[in-house]
Amino acid sequence: MDIKSLKNYLYWLYCQFELITCSYLMEPWEKLLFYTFNITMLVMVLYTAYIFVPVHISTAFQFFLHLLGNQHENTVSLVK
Amino acid sequence: CFFFISFEETPMLVAVLTYVGYGVLTLFGYLRDFMRQWKIEKCQNATERAEQKDFVPLYQDFENFYNRNLYTRIRDSWNRPICSVPGAKVDMMERVSHDYNWTFTYTGRVIKDIINMGSYNYLGFAQKAGTCQEAAAEVLSQYGAGVCSTRQEMGNLDKHEELEELVARFLGVESAMAYGMGFATNSMNIPALVGKGCLILSDELNHASLVLGARLSGATIRIFKHNNMQSLEKLLKDAIVHGQPRTRRPWKKILILVEGIYSMEGSIVRLPEVIALKKKYKSYLYLDEAHSIGALGPSGRGVVEYFGLSPEDVDVMMGTFTKSFGAAGGYIGGKKELIDYLRTYSHSAVYATSLSPPVVEQVITSMKCIMGEDGTTVGKARVQQLAENTRYFRRRLKEMGFIIYGNEDSPVVPLMLYMPGSNFTTTCHVLKIGLFVFSFYLYVKCIYVLKRS
Numbered sequence: 137m138d139i140k141s142l143k144n145y146l147y148w149l150y151c152q153f154e155l156i157t158c159s160y161l162m163e164p165w166e167k168l169l170f171y172t173f174n175i176t177m178l179v180m181v182l183y184t185a186y187i188f189v190p191v192h193i194s195t196a197f198q199f200f201l202h203l204l205g206n207q208h209e210n211t212v213s214l215v216k
Numbered sequence: 217c218f219f220f221i222s223f224e225e226t227p228m229l230v231a232v233l234t235y236v237g238y239g240v241l242t243l244f245g246y247l248r249d250f251m252r253q254w255k256i257e258k259c260q261n262a263t264e265r266a267e268q269k270d271f272v273p274l275y276q277d278f279e280n281f282y283n284r285n286l287y288t289r290i291r292d293s294w295n296r297p298i299c300s301v302p303g304a305k306v307d308m309m310e311r312v313s314h315d316y317n318w319t320f321t322y323t324g325r326v327i328k329d330i331i332n333m334g335s336y337n338y339l340g341f342a343q344k345a346g347t348c349q350e351a352a353a354e355v356l357s358q359y360g361a362g363v364c365s366t367r368q369e370m371g372n373l374d375k376h377e378e379l380e381e382l383v384a385r386f387l388g389v390e391s392a393m394a395y396g397m398g399f400a401t402n403s404m405n406i407p408a409l410v411g412k413g414c415l416i417l418s419d420e421l422n423h424a425s426l427v428l429g430a431r432l433s434g435a436t437i438r439i440f441k442h443n444n445m446q447s448l449e450k451l452l453k454d455a456i457v458h459g460q461p462r463t464r465r466p467w468k469k470i471l472i473l474v475e476g477i478y479s480m481e482g483s484i485v486r487l488p489e490v491i492a493l494k495k496k497y498k499s500y501l502y503l504d505e506a507h508s509i510g511a512l513g514p515s516g517r518g519v520v521e522y523f524g525l526s527p528e529d530v531d532v533m534m535g536t537f538t539k540s541f542g543a544a545g546g547y548i549g550g551k552k553e554l555i556d557y558l559r560t561y562s563h564s565a566v567y568a569t570s571l572s573p574p575v576v577e578q579v580i581t582s583m584k585c586i587m588g589e590d591g592t593t594v595g596k597a598r599v600q601q602l603a604e605n606t607r608y609f610r611r612r613l614k615e616m617g618f619i620i621y622g623n624e625d626s627p628v629v630p631l632m633l634y635m636p637g638s639n640f641t642t643t644c645h646v647l648k649i650g651l652f653v654f655s656f657y658l659y660v661k662c663i664y665v666l667k668r669s
Contacts, residue, residue, distance in 0.1 A: 141335040156639040161289045163316055166244055 223481070224619050226634065234634045238286075241298040243635065245285030250492045260318045261288075267322045290636060291317040296610040301344045302335040338511045341582040341600045347590065348542065348581040359573035363438060367559075370582030371570035379576050379658060381549050386583055387607055391556070392549035394579075396565045396571050398506060398536030399425040401546030404504070404564040408431040408471075408557075410534070414469040415455050417448060417499075421481060426473050435471075436461070442481070448472070452497040470499035474507030476535075477517035482622020482630050482637065484508070487519055502532040510540025511627050516586045516599040522625070540586075543578040545571045602627060 143161050154160040228645035251257040261284050264274055274280075292313055300307040304476045310325045337494030341348055355375070376394060383392040395401045406429030410416060414435040418426060420442040426635045430437050440447040452470070459466050462536075472494060485503075505518045518535070520527050527533060532550050537543040548558060559565055586595035606627045613620050619632040633642060 154232045155635060155641060156237055158241050158635070158637045160637045160641060161241070162244065170240070170244075 221334060223483075223621055226619075226632075227545065230634050235638075237635050237637055241289075245281060248285055249281070261314070263345070265573050267521065270554045271334050273613070285498055286636065288317050292320065297314055301342055302332055302336075303343050304332060304334075304340060305329045306332040336507070336539040336601055337542060338507075338540045339542075339582075339586070339595075341578075341585075347585070349576050351581045352577045355577035356574040358645065359491055361475055361574060363570050365569065366567060367565045367570045370396055373570070373573060373576075374582075375573050375576045376570060378542070379571075379580055380547075382580055382583055384549060386587060387521075387533055387549045389549040389551070390535060391552040391554075393558055393562075393565075393577075394537075394545055394547045395554050395562075396545050396568050398538050398544070398546035399562075400564050401534060401536070401548060402426050403432060404431040404568070405534075405558060406430055406471075407563045408434075408563065409502075410435045410469055410471050410669040412467075413460065413467065414446050414471065415467045416471050417451050417455075417471060418473040419443070419475065419478075419485075421478050422473055422475060422493060423479065426475070432475065434648070442478075443483055443486055445486060445493065447491070449493055452493060452499065456497055470497070471502055472499055473502050474504070475505060476505035476512070477623075477626050479507050479628055480630065482626045482628040483621075484519060484522070484626050486511070487525060491525060495529075495534075500531040501529075502534065503530045505535040506546075507628060508626075509535040510586060510599070511602060511626065514599070515596060537575075537579045541576045541579050541582045543582070543635055545575060545579070 150158075157170070159170055162170065220555065242380075246256065252259040259331075261280075263277065264271070272461060275284075292311070296311070297309045298306050306329075308327045308330055309369050310323045310327050311320045312323055313320050332632040335342065343349065343570045359373065359375065363371045363373070367376075379394050380392045383394065384390065395404070402425035404424070405425070406416075410433045414433075416430045416433070416435045416437045416440055417644050418430055418437055420439055438451050447448070455467055455470055455529050458464065472490065474490060477484055487503075490501060503519070510516045510518070510521040510523070515521065520530060520533070527549075530550075532548060532554065534546065534548045535582075548555070581590070582595075584590045584595075588595055603625065606625060606629075610620055610629060613629070613631065616665070619628040621632065622628060
């Protein structure tokens with residue numbers, strides 16, 4: 137039952153997407169074009185995110201660490 | 217509380233998403249136009265011939281772009297042919313389109329018993345059986361259908377005189393005159409009342425017939441904001457103080473054009489305030505009660521009775537027989553001198569054919585029914601039922617979460633859908649569950665009809 141209501145909900149979400157972007161009104165080839173364009177853009181964005189976001193985050197983390205964390209490293213070496 | 221008029225603000229999210237939808241469709245519109253230009257796709261709309269390409273382009277403005285690319289996609293929700301009397305339930309001819317609404321073919325099937333929410337049949341007098349129909353059929357066999365003459369020549373039947381006397385009694389005015397077409401009543405009589413050197417103050421959202429009549433008359437037209445009394449008062453003050461534009465002479469006449477119920481917004485005019493302003497600045501009032509006669513007021517006498525005012529305060533009371541009376545035509549009521557003047561000088565009286573006798577009899581019977589003169593309380597019951605239905609319908613739609621415009625008591629209910637896609641799907645789906653809806657560009661206008669079981 138849970139799966140059925142989930143499927144209904146997803147179908148309702150898909151209908152809302154179709155109505156908002158007016159792809160309900162388009163002819164099939166226009167719909168194909170529109171979805172291809174959208175999915176291509178989405179895939180490209182996700183791929184870019186997958187490649188670049190970890191690098192950006194770790195660089196940013198190191199930058200902030202350098203600003204604030206230098207004192208900690210010094211104290212650690214002293215205690216040692 | 218009479219003056220609760222709501223014009224709710226559109227929610228921001230809905231507005232943004234509507235623009236997104238229109239943006240996507242516009243882009244696809246440009247793509248399709250490009251393909252049509254380069255002959256990749258067959259062009260099915262009207263274009264100029266090859267020899268005319270060097271002249272002023274006819275189909276390049278935004279309206280034609282919208283027509284070709286957006287309106288045609290959802291076109292089959294409108295102009296649907298019906299094949300029965302537009303009463304509480306109506307039969308519709310089914311039609312399909314194989315090339316995305318450029319051409320339609322009828323399947324031959326008739327969809328029966330669709331609840332009719334799109335006709336202006338407020339009191340349910342458009343019916344094919346009953347006292348009105350029988351009386352009209354008898355008059356048809358006695359007088360025939362054609363009059364074949366104008367009012368001033370040989371088209372003045374005793375039926376017309378009877379109708380006019382009845383209309384005058386119904387409205388509570390001295391005299392009335394009836395015309396063959398509601399639109400023509402406005403557009404042909406306003407030029408007879410005002411001319412050059414007069415001022416017309418017209419509401420922003422007035423009907424096309426009032427606008428056409430005002431423009432044809434040659435008077436100066438100034439527009440005030442919809443139902444906004446401060447705007448109207450400012451215009452009146454400026455008119456009295458400054459007079460005509462170049463010569464500074466006083467205006468010969470100032471005529472205020474308002475409607476009882478505005479058909480696209482469902483709002484009722486603020487009549488007491490308009491009458492107070494009219495008396496203060498000594499101007500004249502022309503009230504178009506096309507949608508409110510028969511539909512407002514405890515006994516159906518219109519917006520004047522709804523506010524409890526006297527009909528003598530309104531100088532020209534105009535209305536139509538098309539909506540609540542189930543017939544066709546219009547009337548103008550007022551003082552006897554005014555109507556006698558209109559009998560001579562109105563363009564409609566001189567050139568237009570007068571009302572057809574069965575139609576006149578339909579009006580007479582339905583008006584007598586509303587007034588209670590036929591001995592039953594059917595008319596009064598219908599008027600009260602309409603008021604109850606209006607309030608119930610509006611309340612339930614609001615509870616369901618729709619945005620409804622207009623006054624609480626007006627039987628015209630504009631329901632806002634905003635997005636073009638939802639416009640189309642609503643009309644499709646409500647047809648599936650048996651409702652016939654009339655939609656007009658961006659609105660779905662549901663006008664409530666008496667449901668007779």
